[in-house]
Amino acid sequence: MIRKLYQSVFSEKYRMRSKQFLNRMTARFYQGDEYTCNCCEKSFKQFKAKGNTLVTRANAQCPFCGSLERTRTLLFYLRNETSLFTEPARLLHFAPESSLSPFFKKADNIDYVTADLNPNYADYRVDIMNIPFCDESFDYIICSHVLGHVPDEKQAIRELYRVLKPSGTALIATILDRKNPHTFETGDADTPEKRLQYYSEPDLLRLRGNDFSKRLEEGGFQVEIIDYAVQLGDDKRKKYSLGDGSRELIFKCKKAESEESCISETLD
Numbered sequence: 001m002i003r004k005l006y007q008s009v010f011s012e013k014y015r016m017r018s019k020q021f022l023n024r025m026t027a028r029f030y031q032g033d034e035y036t037c038n039c040c041e042k043s044f045k046q047f048k049a050k051g052n053t054l055v056t057r058a059n060a061q062c063p064f065c066g067s068l069e070r071t072r073t074l075l076f077y078l079r080n081e082t083s084l085f086t087e088p089a090r091l092l093h094f095a096p097e098s099s100l101s102p103f104f105k106k107a108d109n110i111d112y113v114t115a116d117l118n119p120n121y122a123d124y125r126v127d128i129m130n131i132p133f134c135d136e137s138f139d140y141i142i143c144s145h146v147l148g149h150v151p152d153e154k155q156a157i158r159e160l161y162r163v164l165k166p167s168g169t170a171l172i173a174t175i176l177d178r179k180n181p182h183t184f185e186t187g188d189a190d191t192p193e194k195r196l197q198y199y200s201e202p203d204l205l206r207l208r209g210n211d212f213s214k215r216l217e218e219g220g221f222q223v224e225i226i227d228y229a230v231q232l233g234d235d236k237r238k239k240y241s242l243g244d245g246s247r248e249l250i251f252k253c254k255k256a257e258s259e260e261s262c263i264s265e266t267l268d
């Protein structure tokens with residue numbers, strides 16, 4: 001009742017800002033040096049737990065900036081292994097994480113575009129199955145934990161491929177059941193309760209198995225699966241709480257150079 005009244009009186013943007021402010025105020029109760037967040041550079045005795053009635057992850061969310069295991073892993077990867085922060089780039093960021101966006105906004109070399117179905121979360125209201133941007137218009141795309149919620153995932157992947165420039169990179173992440181070679185998807189999962197039971201989250205539409213990279217390849221991408229938390233080593237993985245790989249794998253999806261440039265390179 002009180003929650004509904006609060007939601008009807010205050011806009012979603014106001015509520016989001018209030019929540020961020022409250023988080024930052026209460027983060028002081030987590031003060032310590034056991035864990036560190038590479039997004040806000042603050043240390044804590046623990047991160048917040050995150051999850052639902054079925055699955056809860058300890059030490060998942062930064063109490064100050066709200067980063068998750070996958071956010072921290074991705075920031076390490078972007079800084080250490082890509083040219084995103086060093087070379088001119090046009091970046092399309094779906095469902096932009098508030099703990100990552102400031103890095104892209106303040107980088108002079110990045111032409112930053114954010115997109116979400118909810119316009120309160122991004123610059124543009126965008127249905128990922130029908131992206132309103134021109135062909136080959138982005139050097140980088142970040143799309144983390146979006147595709148599992150999209151009704152027509154195949155169409156969304158086609159659209160991501162279309163708007164990416166030749167030799168561009170899409171960095172995609174999703175929840176995975178790494179023990180299962182196949183994606184699990186059933187028409188019976190028609191309520192939030194059933195989706196929670198089948199897919200571990202009430203708004204997921206499928207639980208991806210190890211065939212996820214094949215689906216991306218079918219969309220035209222050259223795919224490399226990167227378990228960057230493992231590459232960083234056990235000490236960093238624990239210190240920054242980078243997860244167990246069920247949500248943090250980075251699917252690095254490259255779009256090949258266009259045929260024209262291949263021919264001209266050959267002629268040179």
Ligand SMILES: [Zn+2]
Nearest residue numbers: 037040062065
């Ligand atoms: Zn943080």
